[in-house]
Amino acid sequence: MVMKNEEKTATKLNVVPMSKATEKRLNKVLDEIKGKDLFPEKTEFAKKTLQDVKLPM
């Protein structure tokens, strides 16, 4: 029973771990892009699509 639970947990948390070097590389990029709207055209497109649409909830 214990083994079964452990197996289930391991399957659920199937995340490829990040090395320290990768984390450092990603954090450097995060600093460069932080707060910038990276997809302004996409946001405008979304606004246009939803301009006359009522959201369902």
Place this chain on the structure above:
Amino acid sequence: MINIENYDTTFSVNNSTVQYLFQSSGKEKLIKGVQYSKFETKNGEAVYNLGFGDYDFETKRISDRKSSNNGDARKVFNTVLNTIPKFLKEFPDFPIFIQGSDSHDSFEDECRISCSKNCNIICKNKDRRIRTYIYFLDKKIKVFSKDYTFYGFDEVKKRFVEYEPKNKYTAILVYKKK
């Protein structure tokens, strides 16, 4: 929770944007970014728009125009989908809007200028991104539906309808169940 491999992410929250980054380790090591950008509809309803693309070290921007074909598409898409529960855990009161950048009206004309596929009447690249989201979402819909409500945008009716797997939609809206 998705039960297949996905990449670990880092994230930052700044004003109206939430950004997740991860490294795709396929044929090459590429940095990919997922961004949720907040905006308001004309009715004053706040929505977060999902954007996803590759980080370009030269321009220091993320582009959603190219397909990197890095050989790990399943893992990458599951990573992108896995940011949805992460995001909604932090911002449970806002829906997420998902729409491909290849779904806009002028895409087909732009695509035909440089495309080598020689499509006849229907452009095979149009709506390709949302089709990919739908493909991956359909596979996990039972798991996701326990905690989230999905709506698909019906292009003919010009409104959201309850999400049904295998249907055609041009956009998706996701809410966290309360």
